[in-house]
Amino acid sequence: MADIARRPFLRHLRAETTSYVQHLRNGEVRHAGAGIAFWFRPATAALAEVPLDDREQTLLFHARTADFQDVTVQATVSVRAVEPALAATRIDFGIDPRTGRWRAAPLEVLGGLLTELAQQPALDLLATLGMAEALARGLAPVRDRIAEALAADPRLAERGLAVTDVRVVAIRTDPEVERALQTETRERVQQEADRATYERRAVAVERERAIAENELANQIELARR
Incomplete structure (x- = not known):
């Protein structure tokens, strides 16, 4: 917000570097720019302040x-506002010449x-x-x-x-729908984990069975000899 100092019949405005201020009098631009300072008469001034920062x-x-x-x-x-002068004419950035606050x-x-x-x-x-x-x-x-x-x-x-x-x-x-989806997802993940565990156990059992059959075959072969 622009800083406005009061003097008898006059005001002094000082703008921040991140603000573009435009001063019009009788429809003509008297001052315009970022971080500027100037004197003006509040009774005849039209002021706009456009923020330049994101x-x-x-x-x-x-x-x-x-x-x-x-x-x-x-x-x-x-x-x-990449073109603050244009923005000031298309959106009401007008400020009160006495307080420096936006009117709208x-x-x-x-x-x-x-x-x-x-x-x-x-x-x-x-x-x-x-x-x-x-x-x-x-x-x-x-x-x-x-x-x-x-x-x-x-x-x-x-x-x-x-x-x-x-x-x-x-x-x-x-929230109730989200919780239902989360529950469904957890159940699906758990089912996939259970299936993976079952498959690993099945592979382990099959491996043990193959080892046992191989040992039995070796024992039979030794007995024949």
Whole structure:
């Protein structure tokens, strides 16, 4: 947040190096840049402050798998204002000239836009996967699909924004369903382990039988001699 010092009829603004500030008076740009400082009259000034550092937006939405099961997707998208002057004209980053605080909630607007852009490609992909596959191996495919969709969508570039990172943190389903799947998996693993143990024992018994038959054959041969 920009630091604004008060003087009679004047204000002095000092911006952080990670913030782009734009000062307009009568519709004309008077000051613009990152980390700048200037005097202005609050009665005639229109100010905007656009963060230049990467901003993480957490996305949370519901989807349905190919077998008609509901899952919840939690993702994180990092976005940066690569053209802050353009961003200031497309999203309301306006700040109060007296307090330096945003008048609106631009990050919430940005989060809503990112959710809208990321949700549909994720929904389309998850609709082709079964629930078990989505839970077990869905993180990377969903992440890649979201990243591709965001990179290709012109609405971010039109707002001076670029996505720098996409992470899908979790794909979850109802806790009871998850527990049932975990139980089923444990039982399957146990069955496979039991089968492997049985096969090893069967091989050992067969080996012992072969050894015993060989010893018996040797004894018979010696008796004949």
